[in-house]
Amino acid sequence: MASDDISRREAEQLLKLDAEARVTRTFEAIAAKGELWVWGDEGDILFTEDGRRRNLLPIWPHATVARLENEGDVDGEHAIRIRTDVFLKEWIPQLEEDHADIAIFPVEEVNAAVIPLADFRARLSTRR
Template sequence: MSYTLSAADKAAAQTMRDDERFNHFVARVCEHQELWILTDEHGCMMLTSDDDEDCIPVWPHPDYARDWAVDDWSQCKPEAISLQVWLARWVPGMEEDELLVAVFPTADATGVVVDPYELKEAIERKQALGRRN
């Protein structure tokens, strides 16, 4: 179940730099054990990065995904993926399909585009830090 996102939180996220949104994404995903994608009747939505690479965009909360789903994406709905399923199935599958992850894109920024295993490592580092505290 997703947490409540305040208007102030949403506004703050829009002003973050890409690296800050990446770190915010990792922290929220570790805290809430889920992340969000956009889907339509054909499945998971993908985008093409500035470098012409196919990416799956992900967000830490459904409201961010919903805010991004405009124009060509207006038929899309946010869908939760548990962190456990993401790490076990999505990361290896994306790697096999040569897909990247667009972490926490906003209306005017693609987000940080990374290899799925890079994101997995960032999440695992954050989880390890959490266990030590």
């Protein structure tokens, strides 16, 4: 299980940001740390759907905000760290096969943004 990467107080402040600020903060954190966070357990990663039934992979900029948003939902689930280079090389091709998009920094089941994979890849590439 991932340890806290920011304080609980910092995480609670981030959870209160509006959607645009959460998107900005997510890309800033990914660029600065070279990692992002998803939620799941040893065998499964959390995916959601939107109103159009698109598969979405929720991501968070910090383990602590992912934990505050999801902890307690399902026993054994936790924040999972993924290095950006691994995400681009291994995860994006699999997500393309699965016809999934990226849900940025959801809070109370509301995504800050849903970004198609090509756009997500481009935004990450320009920040590296």
